Amino acid sequence: MSTMLEMKQVTKTYGDGDTTLAVLRKLDLSVRSGEFVAVLGPSGSGKSTFLSAAGALLTPTSGEIRIDGESLHGKSAQELTELRLRRIGFMFQSAQLLPYLKVEEQLLYVAKQAKLGGREAKERAAVLLQRLGLWERRGHYPEQLSGGEKQRVAIARAWMNKPAILLADEPTASLDLARGREVVQMIAGEVRSEGKAAVMVTHDERMLEWCDRVLHLEDGVLVGR
Amino acid sequence: MFLALREMRHAKARYSLIMVIMLLVSFLVLFVTGLARGLSYANISALENMPAGYFLIQDDAGHAFRRSQLGTEEFAAAKQAAGADNAASLGVQTSTITLDAAEAKTDITFFAVDMEGLLAPKVSEGSSFGNEDHGSAVADAKLKESGVALGSTIRDQASGMAWTVTGFVNDSSYSHVPVVYINNADWQAMKQSAQAGNGSPSSEAPFNVIALKTSSEQAAGLASGLDSVEAITKKQAIASVPGYSAEQSSLQMMIAFLFVISAVVLAVFFYVITIQKTSQFGILKAMGTRTSYLAWSVLCQVLLLSVISVAVSLLLTFGMNMGLPDAMPFQLETPTMVWTGLLFIGVSLLGALISIVRVAKVDALTAIGRAGA
Numbered sequence: 001m002s003t004m005l006e007m008k009q010v011t012k013t014y015g016d017g018d019t020t021l022a023v024l025r026k027l028d029l030s031v032r033s034g035e036f037v038a039v040l041g042p043s044g045s046g047k048s049t050f051l052s053a054a055g056a057l058l059t060p061t062s063g064e065i066r067i068d069g070e071s072l073h074g075k076s077a078q079e080l081t082e083l084r085l086r087r088i089g090f091m092f093q094s095a096q097l098l099p100y101l102k103v104e105e106q107l108l109y110v111a112k113q114a115k116l117g118g119r120e121a122k123e124r125a126a127v128l129l130q131r132l133g134l135w136e137r138r139g140h141y142p143e144q145l146s147g148g149e150k151q152r153v154a155i156a157r158a159w160m161n162k163p164a165i166l167l168a169d170e171p172t173a174s175l176d177l178a179r180g181r182e183v184v185q186m187i188a189g190e191v192r193s194e195g196k197a198a199v200m201v202t203h204d205e206r207m208l209e210w211c212d213r214v215l216h217l218e219d220g221v222l223v224g225r
Numbered sequence: 226m227f228l229a230l231r232e233m234r235h236a237k238a239r240y241s242l243i244m245v246i247m248l249l250v251s252f253l254v255l256f257v258t259g260l261a262r263g264l265s266y267a268n269i270s271a272l273e274n275m276p277a278g279y280f281l282i283q284d285d286a287g288h289a290f291r292r293s294q295l296g297t298e299e300f301a302a303a304k305q306a307a308g309a310d311n312a313a314s315l316g317v318q319t320s321t322i323t324l325d326a327a328e329a330k331t332d333i334t335f336f337a338v339d340m341e342g343l344l345a346p347k348v349s350e351g352s353s354f355g356n357e358d359h360g361s362a363v364a365d366a367k368l369k370e371s372g373v374a375l376g377s378t379i380r381d382q383a384s385g386m387a388w389t390v391t392g393f394v395n396d397s398s399y400s401h402v403p404v405v406y407i408n409n410a411d412w413q414a415m416k417q418s419a420q421a422g423n424g425s426p427s428s429e430a431p432f433n434v435i436a437l438k439t440s441s442e443q444a445a446g447l448a449s450g451l452d453s454v455e456a457i458t459k460k461q462a463i464a465s466v467p468g469y470s471a472e473q474s475s476l477q478m479m480i481a482f483l484f485v486i487s488a489v490v491l492a493v494f495f496y497v498i499t500i501q502k503t504s505q506f507g508i509l510k511a512m513g514t515r516t517s518y519l520a521w522s523v524l525c526q527v528l529l530l531s532v533i534s535v536a537v538s539l540l541l542t543f544g545m546n547m548g549l550p551d552a553m554p555f556q557l558e559t560p561t562m563v564w565t566g567l568l569f570i571g572v573s574l575l576g577a578l579i580s581i582v583r584v585a586k587v588d589a590l591t592a593i594g595r596a597g598a
Binding site: 058082085086088096098110 | 227228231232234235236504505508509510511512513514515518589590592593594
């Protein structure tokens, strides 16, 4: 089993001089393939900073981050963009689908960005959409979908380019309990069928049933309970 | 293109609206340009159609033909330097004529030329006449609207002299009035009769300017060899025709403003749309979309909108040109149209730049921890 995400001694401080605020303090995390990790924490505990650092959106003040064995250290902005495109799948709060793309096009768009061929991309999209029960909805615009369906499209989109790891930022925030649990269950299912890993940041403790590990973000470090 | 096209497909109304605005503005640009060209042509087509590139003129005349007086001495020097075929004298006299057949008066400009020389009119209907034929004239075809026909007799109100119209030329106006070509012999007679009144009949009446078909160096050299004579280009001569500059500059200002307006309208529209989509751009960047791709997407939309707008307004302009009455001065040559269209598209793309700067500034980091859509 290979390590999909590794964070070693990651520290992120904001501000300078007298008023430094350390959001992450020597944080360690290792996520292996097939693992679905939940990170819990109240708002303001640094969940967004943690996820941004893991997702190559934010350069930590110190420490090392590796995605699928590849270190983020010293990479240019363009190289990081490329890495996000191919190695990381993102899920955001309230899905964040492009309003003017049909469901299938949402997936084809990210494939196109990664220069994946048309036929191959279509087949991959079909597999994902069928697995997530969205095949009948492939020609619909996001505005015609329910909240749960949107988030399922977001799951499919995140897995489209076969990333090493999926990072989910409060994927259930805009859903009711039943829909939220369904979405989390589907993320877990995809982690297994893709043989990759996922990290979900959430503040909702009712969503943890399918997670392999639950960590709490406290004082800038992750602790298990 | 993937995003650009699909976004436009999805928000048809929004993009159609902006296209209609651009269409109207570009149509107005083309229309006013055509009007400016048409007015210019209706004003000075006689000068514009002259095969001469330079004119020798008195240096204190301020480039205005009618204020200048040149004599045989200068003409002889010009002919010697440029060759007899490449220099021609020109006498200009605005006047009012009466038509014997009708009780109407019309303003015209007499052009006295060598009927076998450089400035000889190119008759399109009827026939020309020789340098020795007294009492013959070739008139601009617009005089037909005043009742002048082949064989009509026109009479100069000031001198009382009469000419028979033997032919017509097309597109020959000076200062918005039709030109009547007469030969130098009649010019002399007309001038002598005018001067007879003040009791000093000179041997030879002067003409106004000398047209040259030479290089600019040759023209300048010739002018510097002559006392108080300068060489001006055809362009300078046209700009000094009374009323020409005032007329053109006001139209040019309108055209310039229209270009600025179209750029600003498009820029503001796309800027507002871009600001609305800031969070979308953040998400796209977080997911690994390159900024260059997003910038190209915006540019594509602007390009598409402006190209379609310009194409449609060109068609409209064509159509309208067909339907316009002849009395309306409107003229648009293909090169002018192409350049105007290209400039319009260029200005539109320039207006898109502020949106592109905005897109480039969006930080992918904003995608995380954002609750709203």
